[in-house]
Amino acid sequence: xxxxxxxxxxxxxxxxxxxxxxxxxxxxxxxxxxxxxxxxxxxxxxxxxxxxxxxxxxxxxxxxxxxxxxxxxxxxxxxxxxxxxxxxxxxxxxxxxxxxxxxxxxxxxxx
Amino acid sequence: xxxxxxxxxxxxxxxxxxxxxxxxxxxxxxxxxxxxxxxxxxxxxxxxxxxxxxxxxxxxxxxxxxxxxxxxxxxxxxxxxxxxxxxxxxxxxxxxxxxxxxxxxxxxxxxxxxxxxxxxxxxxxxxxxxxxxxxxxxxxxxxxxxxxxxxxxxxxxxxxxxxxxxxxxxxxxxxxxxxxxxxxxxxxxxxxxxxxxxxx
Numbered sequence: 001x002x003x004x005x006x007x008x009x010x011x012x013x014x015x016x017x018x019x020x021x022x023x024x025x026x027x028x029x030x031x032x033x034x035x036x037x038x039x040x041x042x043x044x045x046x047x048x049x050x051x052x053x054x055x056x057x058x059x060x061x062x063x064x065x066x067x068x069x070x071x072x073x074x075x076x077x078x079x080x081x082x083x084x085x086x087x088x089x090x091x092x093x094x095x096x097x098x099x100x101x102x103x104x105x106x107x108x109x110x111x
Numbered sequence: 112x113x114x115x116x117x118x119x120x121x122x123x124x125x126x127x128x129x130x131x132x133x134x135x136x137x138x139x140x141x142x143x144x145x146x147x148x149x150x151x152x153x154x155x156x157x158x159x160x161x162x163x164x165x166x167x168x169x170x171x172x173x174x175x176x177x178x179x180x181x182x183x184x185x186x187x188x189x190x191x192x193x194x195x196x197x198x199x200x201x202x203x204x205x206x207x208x209x210x211x212x213x214x215x216x217x218x219x220x221x222x223x224x225x226x227x228x229x230x231x232x233x234x235x236x237x238x239x240x241x242x243x244x245x246x247x248x249x250x251x252x253x254x255x256x257x258x259x260x261x262x263x264x265x266x267x268x269x270x271x272x273x274x275x276x277x278x279x280x281x282x283x284x285x286x287x288x289x290x291x292x293x294x295x296x297x298x299x300x301x302x303x304x305x306x307x308x309x310x311x
Contacts, residue, residue: 033158034165048191050142053158057151075168076122079161 018045019055020098023064023083023091030082032070056081064090115177121157121164125171127178130298134183135163137294138190140274144290145193163190214282217271221300226265234280 018040025031025039033052040046059065064087069077083091115126118135127135142159146152163186170182214235222230222240229247233240251257271277274293 033162037162048195049162049189050159050191050193050196053155053162054146054149054151054196056158057149057154060154061151075165076161079158 014045018051019059020091020094021045022052022055022059023087023094026065026081026083027088027091030080032078032080034078036081059087063087120167121161123164123168125164125167125178126176128180131178131180131183133294133298134180134187137291137298138183138187140290140294142193144275145196159190166190215276215279216268217276217280218265218268219277219280220270220272221277225261227270228261228264228268231268231271231280232264235282237282 021040021043022036025036031039033056036056037046037049037052040052041049046052056065060067060081063084065081066084067079067081070080072078114129116129116132118125118127118132139156139160143152143156146155149155166186166189167178167182170178170186216235217231218227219230219234219240220227222234224230224244229243230240232243236243247257247261249257250260269276271280274290274297278289278293
């Protein structure tokens, strides 16, 4: 049971951070799903790729992201995701609350 | 020698071995069940299929033109099984959703002599279809209206076409694990049929 809770807490933590990171990645420029995946995998934030797609769709539906189809030299058109104005505002909020969180955790952890 | 199928994944055409095809199909059905009830299911499926198409393209080169089972297993490992997706909003909702699936009456296309009415009735009532068959035959010869009732039932009862409908016909709740085992079962049947045909 305690193991279950640990997994639960870990996953909850990762999920919030993951949404934050998707927005951060997109704030540096539009990207298509595979680009985002590559970045998240490099930083070991996701283990399986399936995790990303429901998050992208929900963020899109919440108006944080938009997408467009773009022709690709390799294969069919790709779906490029971009941050909306609302997404930008959202990310700013998250940025400041992230720094607050890090400071808070640090101050408790180091005592 | 193996039989291959041609499939269209997110607008790209692939030649794929039959066993690999069923594995991929089972996997996609599992994902669909996992996200059923979500507003964004179509978007999610489009994104996942596009990504799978991309991964499939990487498996193809001039020396290797066909997707094999091993390729699909590798792709599934990259994409992950639905229970590893780790979306928490769904956890609670999912359970209630699956168990609300109830038993429906369908005609059974896999267990039929004429229209599958008796096969479906048998599955619905959890009895051997031979029992309704005998009743219909007796009603036909004894009273003369058996055929009419049969024809009416044939018209009004829909045929179980999808895997989910076949599971509902048996009265099992539709969920990720039994849709997986059901597709596998169907695939085994097809395999047996093919083997049987080869022998004769």
